[in-house]
Amino acid sequence: MNKVLLIDDDAELTTLLQEYLVEEGYDVVTDTDGRAAIAAAAGNTVDIIVLDIMMPRMNGIEVLQRIRKLSQVPVLMLTARGDDVDRISGLNLGADDYVPKPCSPGELAARLRAILRRAGQPAAGVSTDTIRAGQLVIHSGSRSAEWRGEALELTGTEFSLLEVLARSAGQLVSKQEISKRAFGKPLTPFDRRIDVHISSVRQKLGLREDGQSWIQSVRGQGYQLLVD
Known part of the structure; x- marks a missing residue:
């Protein structure tokens, strides 16, 4: 079971996404503070981080920057729809992918599966050469x-x-x-x-x-x- 850390201060959206991802078989932990993501990356305690860009205290771009100094844990960014600057900044700093908000739980789950597949061990039939x-x-x-x-x-x-x-x-x-x-x-x-x-x-x-x-x-x- 892959462990997902979801960082977002939107309580309603976080609850919706968490419930859906749990049904999909993920172990989901949530938090509203980007510092939790930095601690998780440092301790290697999660398989993937979902990180909102627009957050109080410390924005997602700054959090991602600190994460990449500590770990290569996969990170998926949640960005404002149409905000290309945030998306490009996140990718430049090492984000693996992004999903514009508001996003559907199904799309988020599909992106998580794709990122984890790229970051993890190959499935049966995948070349190991x-x-x-x-x-x-x-x-x-x-x-x-x-x-x-x-x-x-x-x-x-x-x-x-x-x-x-x-x-x-x-x-x-x-x-x-x-x-x-x-x-x-x-x-x-x-x-x-x-x-x-x-x-x-x-x-x-x-x-x-x-x-x-x-x-x-x-x-x-x-x-x-x-x-x-």
Whole structure:
């Protein structure tokens, strides 16, 4: 049973979501203070955190920033509908996904399942092979990666994206294909989460000797992982 920490000061929405997620088989703990999420991340006591951005005392963006200094626990952000700034800020800081409020319990449960699937051990039938692409080594079974002989710290979402590119290293992979293979769903219009997460992975890989990124983009088409 996956343990979910739900941080939101909207009591009515929190109760609704908690009841639904419990029926779906989750162990759900709620709180109204973002500091509880930081403590849970530090103690490694939950499997995933659902974090509202607009909260008193400490907003969700600041909480996420502190969490990422302590842990790579999956985090799903609840954002105001239409607020692209909050969404992009959250993704830039390492959030795994976001859901606009007001959200349906069913949509939230589906997003949680997808994130946990990306962050956890592979299910039956999922490849557990090792992928080598230049100086990058991807271990699909343990969902871990090495870059230039050193462990590469990635969120679950970042790992899924990099694995897709590594399997097609040296080839252009369309955004639509990346979305289907990494997220299990088609890319929707104006969805920038792939771009934001790729930007984070680029920073972790650093630059090539020629000053270019190891992950090249083709405007309007997709991304390509270079191997030499």
